[in-house]
Amino acid sequence: MQGKLLKPETIRQRLLEWIYQLTRRRGWWILVIASLAALLSLYYVRGLKLDSDFKDLLPPGDKLIQKFNERQAALQGADVLTVLLSLTQTPSSRAEGVDRLRTTAERLITALQAQPEVSSASYRPALPNPQSLSFNLQALSEQNLSDLQQSLEALSKAPAGSSPAEPPANQGQRLDQIYAQLNQGLEQAIKTGGLTVIAPKKLQQVIKQLSQSLVDLAKLNKQVGLQLGHLPGELARGEARITPLLRLTGQFQAGLQQLEPPSSPDLLLSRDRRSLLVNVHFRRPSTDSEAYNTKVTRTVRQVLRRLALEKQGFQVGLTGSYVFNAESQAALLRDTDKTTLIAIVGISLLFILILGRLFYPILASLPIFMSLLISLALVRLTVGSLNLLTTFLPPLMLGMGIDYGIQFITHFLEERQAGHKLTVALHNTLLQKGSAMLIASLATSSVLFGLLLASSPGLQQMGLLLGLGILLANLLTLFVLPALIMATQVVFGRRGPGRRPPRYLLNVRPLVHLILRVRWPLIILVLGSSLYVGLTSASQVGFEFVSDKLIPKNLPTVETRARINRAFERSSFDAQNAFVFFVKDDPSQIQQISRRLLALPAIDQVINYYSVMPLPSQVEEIKGKLAKVRSLDLASALAPVRAQFKWLRDNLAHRSELRRQWERLQANLGDARDQAAINGQEGLAAKLAQQQSQVLDLIARLDALNGRALTEQATRLSDQLDRLAQEAQAILRSIPTPQDVEGRLHNPQLQRQLQRYFFTAKGAMIIYAHVQPAWIYDSNLYKQFIGQLNSIWPDYLGAPMLQARLRDYMESDFQRSTLLAIALIMLIIWLDFRRVKLRGAMLLALAPLILGYIWMLAAMHWLGIQFNFVNILISPLLLGLGVDNCVYLLHRHQDLGQRDVEGATSSTAVPILANALAAMIGLGSLALAEMSALQVLGQVALLGIGFTTLFSLTFLPAVLSLLAKRN
Numbered sequence: 001m002q003g004k005l006l007k008p009e010t011i012r013q014r015l016l017e018w019i020y021q022l023t024r025r026r027g028w029w030i031l032v033i034a035s036l037a038a039l040l041s042l043y044y045v046r047g048l049k050l051d052s053d054f055k056d057l058l059p060p061g062d063k064l065i066q067k068f069n070e071r072q073a074a075l076q077g078a079d080v081l082t083v084l085l086s087l088t089q090t091p092s093s094r095a096e097g098v099d100r101l102r103t104t105a106e107r108l109i110t111a112l113q114a115q116p117e118v119s120s121a122s123y124r125p126a127l128p129n130p131q132s133l134s135f136n137l138q139a140l141s142e143q144n145l146s147d148l149q150q151s152l153e154a155l156s157k158a159p160a161g162s163s164p165a166e167p168p169a170n171q172g173q174r175l176d177q178i179y180a181q182l183n184q185g186l187e188q189a190i191k192t193g194g195l196t197v198i199a200p201k202k203l204q205q206v207i208k209q210l211s212q213s214l215v216d217l218a219k220l221n222k223q224v225g226l227q228l229g230h231l232p233g234e235l236a237r238g239e240a241r242i243t244p245l246l247r248l249t250g251q252f253q254a255g256l257q258q259l260e261p262p263s264s265p266d267l268l269l270s271r272d273r274r275s276l277l278v279n280v281h282f283r284r285p286s287t288d289s290e291a292y293n294t295k296v297t298r299t300v301r302q303v304l305r306r307l308a309l310e311k312q313g314f315q316v317g318l319t320g321s322y323v324f325n326a327e328s329q330a331a332l333l334r335d336t337d338k339t340t341l342i343a344i345v346g347i348s349l350l351f352i353l354i355l356g357r358l359f360y361p362i363l364a365s366l367p368i369f370m371s372l373l374i375s376l377a378l379v380r381l382t383v384g385s386l387n388l389l390t391t392f393l394p395p396l397m398l399g400m401g402i403d404y405g406i407q408f409i410t411h412f413l414e415e416r417q418a419g420h421k422l423t424v425a426l427h428n429t430l431l432q433k434g435s436a437m438l439i440a441s442l443a444t445s446s447v448l449f450g451l452l453l454a455s456s457p458g459l460q461q462m463g464l465l466l467g468l469g470i471l472l473a474n475l476l477t478l479f480v481l482p483a484l485i486m487a488t489q490v491v492f493g494r495r496g497p498g499r500r501p502p503r504y505l506l507n508v509r510p511l512v513h514l515i516l517r518v519r520w521p522l523i524i525l526v527l528g529s530s531l532y533v534g535l536t537s538a539s540q541v542g543f544e545f546v547s548d549k550l551i552p553k554n555l556p557t558v559e560t561r562a563r564i565n566r567a568f569e570r571s572s573f574d575a576q577n578a579f580v581f582f583v584k585d586d587p588s589q590i591q592q593i594s595r596r597l598l599a600l601p602a603i604d605q606v607i608n609y610y611s612v613m614p615l616p617s618q619v620e621e622i623k624g625k626l627a628k629v630r631s632l633d634l635a636s637a638l639a640p641v642r643a644q645f646k647w648l649r650d651n652l653a654h655r656s657e658l659r660r661q662w663e664r665l666q667a668n669l670g671d672a673r674d675q676a677a678i679n680g681q682e683g684l685a686a687k688l689a690q691q692q693s694q695v696l697d698l699i700a701r702l703d704a705l706n707g708r709a710l711t712e713q714a715t716r717l718s719d720q721l722d723r724l725a726q727e728a729q730a731i732l733r734s735i736p737t738p739q740d741v742e743g744r745l746h747n748p749q750l751q752r753q754l755q756r757y758f759f760t761a762k763g764a765m766i767i768y769a770h771v772q773p774a775w776i777y778d779s780n781l782y783k784q785f786i787g788q789l790n791s792i793w794p795d796y797l798g799a800p801m802l803q804a805r806l807r808d809y810m811e812s813d814f815q816r817s818t819l820l821a822i823a824l825i826m827l828i829i830w831l832d833f834r835r836v837k838l839r840g841a842m843l844l845a846l847a848p849l850i851l852g853y854i855w856m857l858a859a860m861h862w863l864g865i866q867f868n869f870v871n872i873l874i875s876p877l878l879l880g881l882g883v884d885n886c887v888y889l890l891h892r893h894q895d896l897g898q899r900d901v902e903g904a905t906s907s908t909a910v911p912i913l914a915n916a917l918a919a920m921i922g923l924g925s926l927a928l929a930e931m932s933a934l935q936v937l938g939q940v941a942l943l944g945i946g947f948t949t950l951f952s953l954t955f956l957p958a959v960l961s962l963l964a965k966r967n
Contacts, residue, residue, distance in 0.1 A: 005424055006431045016434045019478055020427050027483035034480050038370040041377035048376060049291070049385040050333050057388060057458035057806050064805050067797060068287060079285045081300060083108065083278040084317040084560050085309070086270075094273045101276040102267065104314060111303045112280055117296050121280045123267050174647075176654050179661035186668045270567035277568065286321035287799070290329045297326035317560030321799075327555045328931070332391050335929035340394040342928065344369075346921035347402050354914045355409065363484045364405030367476035372397045375469035382465075389458040389873065390465060392926055392934060396877070397466070399922015400444065401473030403884055403915040404437050408477055410911040412485070422489055426482045434478055436891035441474035443828045443887060444880035447821040451876060454813035456806065462873065463817075470880075509906040512957065516902055519958035526955050530854050538857035543779060543811055543867045554930060577776060579789070579798035581767040582760065594767055596792045602775035602785045608767040609758040623738045642721045649714040655707050659699060666695045776800045779807070814872050821879045822846065829883075833890070845886040848956050849879055852948030859943045870933040871940045878941075881919050882948040885912045886956060893960060901964050905957040916949035 008017040023030060058065050085104060091097035105123040112121040268277035282296050300318060309316050351361035375397055379386060386393065411433035415425035448470065451463025515522065581597075583590055590608050598606045614622065651658065673688035758766050775781045782804060789796060829845045856878070860866070889912065893904040920942055927938030 006428050008431060010435075012435050012438060013431050016430045016438075016478070017427075019434070020430045020482065023426075023479060023482040024423065024486065027486050030479050030483045031487060034367075034370055034476060038373045041373040045373065045376040045380055048380045050329055050336070050387075050391055057456050058802065058809065059455055059457060062805065064801060068802070079281070079287075079321055081280040081282070081296065081318065081320040081322045082560075082564070083280065083300065083304075084275060084315075084319065084564060085278065086275040086315040086317075086563075088313050088315050090274075098267070098269065098273055100313075101269070101274075104309065104312070105276055105278050108278055108303070108307060108309075111307060112278075112300065115299050115303065117282050117284075117299060119281045119283050121278060123276055123278050174654055174658075175651050176658040176661050179658065179665055183661060183664050183668055186665070186672060268568070272567065275563075275567050277564070280320075282322065286325055290325055293322045293325040294329060297323050317556065317563060319557045319560040319564065323557040324555070327557050331555060331930040332388075332934075335926070335931055335934055336386075336391050336394060339392060339925040339929060339934075340398070342925040343395040343398040343922040346925065347398055347918045350914065350917055350921060351402070351406065354406070354910065355413070359488075360409045360413070363488070364409045364477075364481060365402070366484065367480040368398060368401045368405055368473055370480065371401055371469060371473040371476045374472060375465060378468060379461075379465055383461050387458050387461060389462045389870070392937070393462075393465060393469070395922045395925050397469045397473065397922075399919040400466075400470060400877075400881060401477075402918045402922075403881075404441065404474045404477040405481065406911050406914045406918065407433055407437055407888060408481055410914075414907065422485070426485060430478065430482065432891075432895055436888050437474055437478065439828065439832045439891070440884040440887045441470055443825055443883045445470045446824040446828060447876050447880040447883070450817050450820040450824060451813070453820065454817060455809045456813055459810065459813050459817070459873075463876070508909045509902065512902055512905045512909060515954055515957060516905075516961045519961050522954060522958045523962075526851065526951065530851050533858040534854045536858075537861040538854050540861045541857045541866060543807065543872075577771050577773055577800070579769045579771060579796050579800075581769065581793055581796040582764045583767060583793065583795070585763065585765050590765060590767065593793050597767070597769050597789075600785070600788055600792075602771050602781070602788070603769045604772055605770040606767065609754060609765055613754065626738075639725075642718070642725060645714065645718045645721055649711070649718040652707065652711040652714050655702060655711070659702055662695050662699050662702075666692055666699075669695065771798070771800070776803075779804075810872055814867075814875060818875045818879070821876050825849075825879060825883050829887075832887070833894075844956060844959060845883060845890065847959070848886060848948055848951035849882040851951040851955060852882060852944060853878065855947040855951075856940065856944040859947070860940060863939070865936060865940060868933060868936060871937040874937065874940050874944055877923075878944040878948060881916075881945060882952065884915065885949060885952040888912060889952065889956060889960075901957055901961045904960075905953070909953055912953060913949065916945050920945050 006013075008014045085101055085108075087097055087100065091100065102123070109121040109123070112118050268279070269275070280300065284292055286293055297318065304316055348361060348365060351364065352358055355361055372394060375393065379390065379393070408429060412425050412429045415428050416422070420428065445467040448463045448467035451459045451467075454460055454463070581593065583593060587610050590610055594606045594608050594611065597603050669688050669692045673685045673692065676682075676685040676688060757768075760766065771785070775785045782800070786804070825845065853875075856874075865871075889904065889908050892908045893901065896904045896907075923941035923945065924938050926934045927942065929935055929938065
């Protein structure tokens with residue numbers, strides 16, 4: 001059966017007739033030219049790069065971008081690459097572990113500083129630490145000085161109503177030693193011959209000496225008795241005075257130590273002393289370009305590989321804005337390669353399964369691959385590199401472009417199944433299906449070209465390149481695919497592919513028949529449920545332009561940052577969350593702005609020059625206070641008090657020996673009393689008896705005391721006084737002269753460090769403010785925060801500002817592009833069907849798109865997905881993909897007659913489903929990407945394409961059936 005050639009009736013069909021004649025007569029030339037173009041494009045795109053910088057998505061003339069470019073150098077202060085060095089094995093001691101970390105870090109720093117792009121590297125804090133550089137004015141306050149002087153005076157005075165806690169006249173001896181001497185004298189007097197046998201003259205001399213000794217003994221016993229009575233209270237008062245004195249001297253010592261700029265500040269060590277941070281600064285900030293981030297990150301990794309630290313027992317990690325940007329870009333490239341491969345394999349398998357054969361799917365895929373290569377060549381030729389939005393151009397092109405190959409091949413096979421010879425089948429396919437393909441590609445590309453009116457260069461490039469790619473895919477399908485089919489016929493002859501019908505045609509008609517039978521319930525159910533979910537769920541979806549949920553969690557830099565957060569105190573600002581304020585050098589104004597910033601709930605840390613260095617007036621105040629501390633002479637004031645408490649401690653420590661001497665004294669006094677009584681010295685005997693009573697009273701008092709506790713207390717107080725004396729000496733040694741203070745403040749190394757962080761090239765001063773992430777990622781909180789900043793100081797910059805500005809542009813671009821896309825679709829559909837008596841063709845084409853969009857939004861709400869800077873593109877893409885299905889179905893509806901809705905739907909259902917599945921594979925492959933933003937885009941694309949296709953194959957045929965019955 002030869003078949004009948006269709007006659008071209010419209011200008012569009014005449015154009016398609018010309019394409020048919022050209023491919024039939026010059027098919028080989030078409031194949032050669034297309035193949036050469038594809039091969040040259042393949043060679044040319046080898047150097048295609050990816051630039052994932054946010055700034056490239058903003059208009060070049062944007063004032064914020066200009067401001068960032070002008071002040072790039074000022075943003076470098078908080079911009080570091082951090083190397084995390086961790087010991088893999090537990091060291092024998094902490095000191096050994098710290099020494100190994102320091103030695104290895106110094107080797108690493110030496111190697112890094114030899115690199116041309118490295119400006120500095122250190123295992124010290126990246127930003128000056130206010131606690132290590134500031135002067136402790138509170139420690140040197142007038143109140144503390146007064147308290148110190150009063151404490152010294154109170155400590156050296158005895159309490160009211162008591163005798164001073166000081167030793168007797170023979171100072172330096174313990175009481176037990178004094179009483180031992182008394183006992184020895186008394187015993188010597190008795191031993192000399194006794195009071196009963198010596199001569200009268202000698203007796204009078206001994207009695208005189210003994211009487212004097214008894215007077216001294218009475219005085220000593222009285223003094224010791226008073227001391228024993230007041231001893232507990234005296235020790236308690238001493239402890240109450242020494243403790244605050246220790247605190248004050250400690251504060252003074254700390255304050256004086258902070259007058260010394262740290263020549264060796266604390267290392268950036270973890271709490272367990274097994275990890276160390278090395279901060280690396282580069283000559284350009286991380287906002288310069290993604291290529292620069294990749295370059296410096298690669299440089300650091302090369303240095304680490306040469307050092308081979310892993311073989312030496314170290315685990316190494318990199319983090320920071322440079323590394324994050326570089327690894328994100330690398331992940332995007334990996335995602336592009338992976339999703340493109342998935343799209344190629346998945347779409348090819350789908351095509352083979354749908355058609356039930358291998359040959360024609362291969363032919364249909366070749367024009368798409370050619371168009372993809374040529375489109376990528378256009379990317380490099382026009383803009384030079386892919387950006388954050390065009391990076392997934394390959395899977396998009398494959399998913400959307402294969403549509404035309406599927407439609408062409410399925411219609412061609414239907415023509416062949418009808419018995420038409422190959423040339424007739426190609427001719428009729430070009431005229432009938434080619435007409436619908438032209439309209440579909442025109443509608444899709446027009447929607448994409450509408451993005452040229454966007455403010456964001458990223459959206460403009462996306463619209464231009466993808467729109468051109470879609471047109472190119474359609475044109476190559478119309479030119480190259482017929483030429484390929486005819487070329488294979490020439491090569492293979494009758495051994496080429498047969499006329500076996502596509503398998504899908506055998507199964508879809510019963511399902512279509514069922515849909516048309518329940519058209520009224522179906523239409524009512526769809527409209528009612530769509531209205532409900534639209535009001536309750538779809539309307540709840542908003543913009544969450546940038547969120548911590550979109551930060552890739554599996555990048556090495558993110559894992560390293562998590563390890564640092566667990567093991568370290570925060571050692572530096574996170575540049576991604578830091579705002580930088582530019583203020584003139586006015587100390588009062590800077591301090592006022594800093595106080596107001598720190599009062600904001602969004603800001604948790606503020607650092608400025610005067611938070612780490614004193615004001616000129618404070619320097620003079622410091623000099624005066626240092627002179628006053630020097631005049632106190634703490635060491636001299638403490639000397640007598642130390643002697644008193646040392647004497648008390650020694651006596652309490654030898655209390656048992658003291659008691660033994662008292663018992664010995666009592667016995668000696670008894671012997672002397674008895675001998676005095678025998679000798680008739682009644683007065684002397686009475687005095688000796690009185691002293692015996694005093695000694696017994698002392699023994700009783702001593703036994704009543706808690707000797708062990710008082711000994712410990714006295715020992716502790718004596719040790720504290722020794723410590724006070726040491727601190728006093730240290731304070732005297734630490735007090736710098738006025739010249740020393742000035743010299744230390746103007747230390748060249750310190751000034752260079754401060755100049756780097758706190759001054760711009762034009763002399764403006766910088767205030768750093770760290771913002772809590774929640775206030776950046778929540779758009780409402782961020783707007784509130786920016787309003788607060790503007791009320792405090794207008795001249796500031798921060799990386800989140802780029803994200804917010806891009807969000808504003810893309811939100812407006814989203815609304816503008818969506819409305820424009822709908823208008824273009826309505827115009828194209830009206831122009832296409834204006835001569836056909838199909839009422840409401842525009843509404844029919846838009847209905848599945850609108851319904852699919854509503855259900856996509858509802859599903860996004862149920863899954864907790866918001867629009868972000870990537871999936872916001874789904875609107876024009878979904879409109880472009882969805883309108884193709886409607887165009888194919890409406891065209892087939894016209895070709896077969898408006899009454900054969902079942903036939904039109906049956907013959908296009910599976911091709912439409914295949915188109916949708918191909919697009920879902922192409923875009924859905926992004927759900928397997930590493931980057932969270934691409935994952936979300938893939939998920940939203942699956943929802944949007946799925947719902948749009950569902951309503952295109954159910955709701956649209958049901959409405960067409962109603963219209964056909966009415967007509």
